[in-house]
Amino acid sequence: MTHKYQIIGMSCNSCRTKVEKTLNDIEGISATVTLNPPIGTITMARHIPTTQLQAALSAVGDYTIEDGSTVVSHQIKKIEHPSQKNSTGKYYCPMHCEGDKLYDKAGDCPVCGMDLVPQAQMAQKLEYTCPMHPEIIKNEAGNCPICGMNLISKTVESDENKSYNALLRKIKIALVFTIPIFVIAMSDMIPNNLLMKIMGHEQWNWVQFVLSLPVIFYACWMFFVRAWKSIITWNLNMFTLIGIGSGVAFLFSIVGLFFPNVFPSEFKSENGTVHLYFEATTVILTLVLLGQLLEAKAHSQTSGAIKELLKLAPTEATILFHGIASKISINDIRKGDLLRIKPGDKIPVDGKITVGESSIDESMITGEPIPIDKKVDDAVIAGTINGNKSFVMIAEKIGSETLLSQIIKLVNDASRSKAPIQKLADSIAKYFVPIVVTISIITFFVWAKFGPDQALVYGFINAIAVLIIACPCALGLATPMSVMVGVGKGASSGILIKNAEALESMNKVNVLITDKTGTITEGKPSVEQLFSLNDADSDNLLQITASLNQLSEHPLAKAIVKYALEKNISLIETQNFEAITGKGIIGTINQSKVAIGNKALLDEIKCTIPEDLESKVNAQQKLGKTVSYIAIDGVSVGFIAITDAIKKSSKAAIKELMQQGIEVIMLTGDNENTAKAVANELNLSDFKANCLPEDKLKEIKRLQVQGKIVAMAGDGINDAPALAQADIGIAMGTGTDVAIESAKITLVKGDLQGIVKVKHLSHAVMKNIKQNLFFAFIYNTLGVPIAAGVLYPFFGILLSPMIAALAMSFSSVSVIANALRLRNIKL
Structure with missing residues (x-):
């Protein structure tokens, strides 16, 4: 019999291992424990009461086990772990001994003893003080009330x-x-x-x-x-x-x-x-x-890349209130506030332009060096730099909601995560110190028995040298240092990596599944034409089509509504609206049942398509256009053709990926003719059209069964299941929050060229980690025997404990220095 139990109190992988071992030590039990979610799956030959399981866990730590046999994975209640309680902490161990656990106070790691490292924090509210009277502290710049001197920014020494x-x-x-x-x-x-x-x-x-x-x-x-x-x-x-x-x-x-x-x-x-x-x-x-x-x-x-991101966040902004401009702290900005952005200013929060226009340097977020022209209703991002024009913006996302804050949090979290390759170093480190101490003792006795004159002195000195030269620290730092620098490098290039596992797995990817709309194409569709079987009713048909689409969030729907408004077509009330995933939308307008979507939708409502309409649709599709059929009361009355240009970078990126041996497959919900036109233009060898979300999911599972390592690139809600199923989900930053949340890697710019970059970055990081591990292994493998004196009988060489100390100290520094080389790679 197999049961599932919730286990409360696990804060790290070490806890998980301890709990799993304790449960497996109980006779008649085979247990597997996961940390996230905190679930123990226990198979037992006979029923063992929960009280017995609890007694075993209480003996090894503060753990609680609860019966959860009826709970499935997506129904598990949220449990607050110690690590989550500490999530507000700002210190972490550079060797990640307890996973991504944070600590509230500075000090030593309770596991390895290393100095805890302060986590990069967003800029706090600026305070000003008088250089002559430091007791004067103000929230804004001005003059000292005592001596009249200009107040200066109060800078607090960082941890x-x-x-x-x-x-x-x-x-x-x-x-x-x-x-x-x-x-x-x-x-x-x-x-x-x-x-x-x-x-x-x-x-x-x-x-x-x-x-x-x-x-x-x-x-x-x-x-x-x-x-x-x-x-x-x-x-x-x-x-x-x-x-x-x-x-x-x-x-x-x-x-x-x-x-x-x-x-x-x-x-x-x-x-x-x-x-x-x-x-x-x-x-x-x-x-x-x-x-x-x-x-x-x-x-x-x-952590230099994170610090550079932190520097992007301004501390003040200019708010407009009843037409009067005044300076306020960035922490005092509220949603809906109007902010004046002057030439050269940093954008304080996320929002959109309401008055004016300018060119904005977004390179620090997207990695794209060319400033982007922005006009009214265009979105602007916190931390980006305004050009030489002034404009007014409305604040829409503030504080932790801004893209910059999310990037910093993601980079911080990813920097503290463990890569699978680190398991090897962790396994060796567990036995490293006892082995070194044993070698040191053996060294003393061997020298004492077989050494020359003053054998005890030789034995004593060499035993100490063995203890001093051994460096488990270099072994422990080999992976996390490379991960931290690599994740930071990615962030500065517009590549957000959720964890170290994703960074490592990307190097193994051999199949890329990509969506079409918004991934290969611009994701900014525009209506090319509306065809009506009755030309006289084209405006009326456009009004009905746009009115139904005004309730949809799909990019194609927004393009249709925009097209109608540009033609001064008024929208009318819609009832019984329903979106059918992967097919289209239906609703009631003027007591008529209206359906807009692909052929699958018309088949579902049992609507036939006249031959002359079908032939016109095929002609548009072969030109690469996306076509939505229009049916009223079960009768096909026309279609709307929409074009979505292929991104200029898509063709070059796909070509480069294929040259690297990656099989690129396009899966799209669009029709066969349109998909084939796009595939031909991109020289894709494989594609599948008319794919529903479940079809993309099945295709990824099929490839994974074949042993393929699959990456999936997409940007829509429909892509979320496939992004989650893929070995590596890659979301376009221009897409939906759901898609980004489901993915392990996000490309801020929303460009397939970013996949080429992250593939290169992954390869460079893994190469760097292997170099670090090799150095740490070879250093200890050679250093310990030399310190023990194995070269003395042949060459008369002995290693002074002082030289051993110097070598040990620089071994860790050299590992970090090698990791820092990743900052200079070109993506």
Whole structure:
């Protein structure tokens, strides 16, 4: 028997794995658990009560299981998870240890110990202050009421800068104390050592100890805190190894300083003092701190594309109220407000022009460098830049509703998502630290037994080097850094990617299904002619046709209504309106039943089509026109021919995709003749006409059964099911919200050339990820054995723990630096 259960309390994939394992450990149960939706599908040989399942889950965490056997996937109630409760947080782990979870406060990741990274935020309300009297804070520019000076914008130091500046202060302190320690320790190698003439070796050891205290207990203490936290939670990570390695060296040195007699002669120098490692400890920690500083700087660059998007959002706007213009904060704009946009201004919110015209630079949103001419009733987008003319616009979408806000949210979410390829790194990272610690212990004992003179010293140093050089951090950062930069690069080119999985899957696509209207064509249909069997009634037929279409949202309907209004045809009341998906519309006008649509609609209402009408329709269709039949009271009375130009870029984009080995198939609800005309012009080898939404869905499923990786490009409500079913749904940004919501990739410009770009981007990102993973794997595969001393018997080469620390620090930085190269690819 199989049952479905709702499971409350899972916040990440780690929780899902734990719950699934716990349920499978119960005898007689086979369980599969999904995170979104939070459902457990359990097959059991005999009935096991929910109370027993709950007891097992309560033992491993704060999870609740509820009987949901009668609940199907689309009826599951919405459950607030801890991660959703934290959705207002603004910090995340750069290694995404807990998926896309956000945290409310800055600090360390509870899993890996890495510094949490601040998420990019939209600009807040501007505040102004006086440079002479900082206690004066105003919401708008002006003069200081105390001294009369101009108020200046109050800029708050970002969390990202705070983190970087804090690390910078610590590295300065660490260097001030570490450099003298290093000089003292290395002075033995200098002939006629001047330091030994000032004080003896033992006294200088005490100086090293005192100088090391600020480094260990202030500048680098956070590493030991993270190491301890990782051990007690058993989330072993890079800081576990650093903490153990440097901590052992420091404790060894303290014991050697205070109790030198407990050590055998092998650990002592010629003058009888124990070899101490204060310099190794402080240099290692200082180099790790340097690595953290460089990482913090590099992290800020990986989110550079998001920051550039954030800069697009203005903080103020000019509102018109009773004809008077005044400045207001962008946060105070309401829907319906009239806003004056001056030359060079950034558009503050989404809306449309009501008075005037201008050319607007939309390159930051669409990636298209040529300014677009806009006139009355044309839409304008927040963040785009006005040209050299002034106009008035009405605010229609504000705050989080604007396209710019949605883009920023989508890019932020996608940047925190995990790509499937990361599973390999995650699997290895789980066992990485225990394996390294084991290798370190083995290294010590092998050197102690088989090493040369002072074998214990060699064993001790090499064991520490093994701990220090290993870097699970480079492995963990390999994928998310490339994803973050790649998603940002896409956004700056008008390509919005919903998650990392979509970015990876796009590289594997071998079939592209594309809609016709609005995808291949402009999506701006215009009426070419209306044909009536009775020419004298053509105006009356146009009035009836437009009146019925005024209730439809379809682009063809809007074109017909616009055509009638341009001819000064008045519209009349329509009753019993009904839209029949994929076929057309019906309704009642002047007590007559009117139907407008394709041949399938006329077949449904059992309306015959005269031969002479059919021949005229065929002639129009062969020219690539879309034709809608008109029937009144079950009798065909004419048709309306509509043209929709093919986008100039469609032919070139399809040709390039086919050259890359992608099979392009057009599926359209239009008739065979029109579809064939378009397919011939585009040199398409395959197309299907008269497709209803379910037909597109079936075709995608058929191709998927054959093992094809299918991408679907569309822009209408009818395309939503197919977009959701495809391996990669690609929505045209010029289409409907439903289509965009169903898709994994959105092309803001609504251009097939965007598919060529995203294919190129996907390939570049996956190549970059593989380079990072290779580097991380090869670094650890070679670095750990070298640190253990495998080259010593053959070449006499040993790796100092300090050199190991330097290599470890730069391994993570190099992974990030390689990911940053994606910013320079040309799409």
